[in-house]
């Protein structure tokens with residue numbers, strides 16, 4: 001029996017779609033899942049009639065593959081990935097390649113690349129985005145590791161990836177854990193945009209009294225614009241139009257207001273803090289999920305900390321796309337991308353990843369959850385100036401700030417008066433206002449630090465570090 005081209009470990013939501021994608025692109029496959037009944041039902045279901053066979057254990061999976069073997073692990077991140085690696089390693093031979101397509105912590109990937117390469121195996125840490133549909137039809141993929149390892153699967157990945165007008169949504173990211181680092185930042189941006197859209201929904205519902213369908217019409221309009229056309233805006237329209245099958249009312253209103261999280265948003269913020277990148281919009285979105293999870297406390301607090309009455313505010317009309325709210329959404333979305341790119345710019349240098357921003361924008365233009373038309377402008381900005389310090393400094397984005405900052409300020413001000421939290425909108429406003437302020441009040445912070453702790457300060461009028469005996 002001829003050996004298969006490709007192996008998959010983990011027939012979950014992502015794994016089963018990715019293997020169908022590989023098979024459709026001409027790569028015969030062998031699949032293994034810890035719980036064998038899932039393998040059986042897959043082979044009798046979606047895998048039926050395809051060039052896909054099953055393996056009851058990892059030894060059988062390895063034996064059924066041509067050499068050098070190419071095996072994608074699509075399992076839960078963390079200890080599950082380590083378990084699979086240690087169980088499969090005894091059967092691997094020199095030159096075989098493991099690819100981790102899960103949402104791994106990038107420092108875990110660094111460790112695994114070193115461990116596996118010391119045994120003469122290849123190891124790729126690859127961020128994958130696109131959910132179930134993307135995995136099947138063409139995901140966005142961010143592979144990192146040793147370049148020669150990537151080259152041995154380049155053809156497979158290029159065929160599997162989403163394709164946009166000017167090429168595939170996959171390319172080599174860089175060494176070590178860089179692929180998973182970039183995927184983590186992708187998810188941080190994803191958290192930001194999801195929260196931004198949720199804030200706009202809250203304002204339209206509570207300040208403007210709009211119904212689900214009326215809001216969905218606004219999202220449909222936004223999705224037709226150059227600035228906001230994106231996958232997340234598109235699915236928000238769908239979510240808002242969807243009715244509960246029991247009583248026909250808006251389904252979103254039946255969903256508990258507690259957001260889950262699996263770790264990548266937190267890792268983005270931890271990395272940003274460690275690297276000294278300023279990411280207030282992304283941080284605000286993470287904190288909003290944390291605050292949302294305090295449901296019982298919030299319900300109790302709402303009986304004591306009385307909310308202000310919501311007055312009447314002018315926030316545009318559906319026919320103008322709720323203009324000030326759209327301004328807030330556009331600038332906050334831009335800020336999320338700008339902050340994500342900033343983390344990667346610093347990480348590229350600090351971790352020697354040598355990231356190529358236009359290629360990352362290319363990978364994100366199709367297939368992934370944060371795909372949007374804005375990414376074309378982001379790619380252009382970094383192509384024009386590969387050393388660009390902040391996206392906001394590019395002419396296209398500067399123009400957006402000029403055009404929309406008054407609308408964002410209006411939304412933040414009205415929401416504050418009405419007692420409606422808009423953490424991403426207000427963080428974005430502060431981010432832009434801070435970034436465009438040539439002299440911030442941190443001179444006083446420096447004075448206090450020196451006053452109580454002799455930490456010294458720099459002066460504006462001469463070089464060096466100074467200390468004053470403030471309390472004499």
Ligand SMILES: NC(=O)C1=CN([C@@H]2O[C@H](COP(=O)(O)OP(=O)(O)OC[C@H]3O[C@@H](n4cnc5c(N)ncnc54)[C@H](OP(=O)(O)O)[C@@H]3O)[C@@H](O)[C@H]2O)C=CC1
Pocket residue numbers: 009010011012013014015033034035038074075076077079080081083084101102103104128129130131132262
């Ligand atoms: N869902 C999504 O939209 C996306 C998910 N990801 C990432 O991809 C990975 C897989 O996600 P998804 O497909 O959603 O996950 P699922 O929850 O659908 O499936 C998890 C898979 O992991 C396997 N598994 C769990 N623990 C172990 C273990 N200790 N040993 C061996 N196998 C184990 C499960 O096997 P069993 O059936 O035996 O339990 C199952 O095949 C995760 O890292 C996730 O973060 C990345 C991008 C998008």
Ligand SMILES: O=C(CO)[C@H](O)[C@H](O)COP(=O)(O)O
Pocket residue numbers: 103128129130131187190260261262263264265369
């Ligand atoms: O990686 C993804 C998309 O890109 C996954 O869907 C991920 O689970 C999303 O993160 P979280 O569950 O924390 O919201």
